Amino acid sequence: MRLITLAVMSALLVAPAFAEAPKIDAGKGSTRLTSAVSFVPLPTVSAATPAGRAIGGMLTVDFALDIPDARLRNRAIAMRPRLMDSLRATVADYALTRVRPGAPPDPDMIATLAQTGMDRSIGPGIKVLITNVMIVERR
Numbered sequence: 001m002r003l004i005t006l007a008v009m010s011a012l013l014v015a016p017a018f019a020e021a022p023k024i025d026a027g028k029g030s031t032r033l034t035s036a037v038s039f040v041p042l043p044t045v046s047a048a049t050p051a052g053r054a055i056g057g058m059l060t061v062d063f064a065l066d067i068p069d070a071r072l073r074n075r076a077i078a079m080r081p082r083l084m085d086s087l088r089a090t091v092a093d094y095a096l097t098r099v100r101p102g103a104p105p106d107p108d109m110i111a112t113l114a115q116t117g118m119d120r121s122i123g124p125g126i127k128v129l130i131t132n133v134m135i136v137e138r139r
Contacts, residue, residue, distance in 0.1 A: 040065040040073065041131075042080075045087050047095035055138055059095040061110060062132035063087055065118075072125045079122060086117040087128075099135065107133050 042063045049056045065083075067073040076083060090113045098109065107130050114128045 036066075037070075038066050038068045038073065040067055040076065042084065042087070045084070045091045047088070047092040049095045049099045049101075049135060051101055051138070056099075056101055057135050057137040059091060059099060059105060059135050060133070061087075061091050061105075061130060063114065064129040064131050066127040066129055067125065069125055072122075076122060076126060082121055083118065086121045087114055090114045090117045102137075105133050105135050 042065065044060060044062050046058055046060045049059050051057070065076060067076055090110070094105075094110055094113060099105065110133060111128060111130050114130075118126050118128050
């Protein structure tokens with residue numbers, strides 16, 4: 001009897017070590033690129049680029065967040081609509097004011113603008129990551 005109790009107790013102590021990473025609903029179209037718990041994927045953000053008085057193309061950026069602190073990660077997940085609004089505003093501002101026809105996008109500039117907006121929205125402790133950025137020109 002004592003051996004069974006000891007086996008059950010040791011199994012309960014080891015079980016949390018093999019627990020899965022928490023499932024995070026990243027929204028439609030987003031994927032997890034890593035199994036790191038601190039990685040929070042976000043849906044794609046798009047904005048039109050101008051060409052005179054018409055639409056010149058579409059700027060598409062995929063973001064993710066790296067949030068090592070569990071409490072801050074839970075807060076960021078709860079505040080996802082506000083954070084997504086900040087990222088949409090950043091991409092729209094960049095697409096409308098900084099993109100020139102035929103020029104490639106500047107991921108460093110987008111990341112800097114997105115990080116500034118994220119710090120303004122939720123405070124420090126979140127690292128903004130860009131997983132994909134592209135411009136599709138209108139033909």
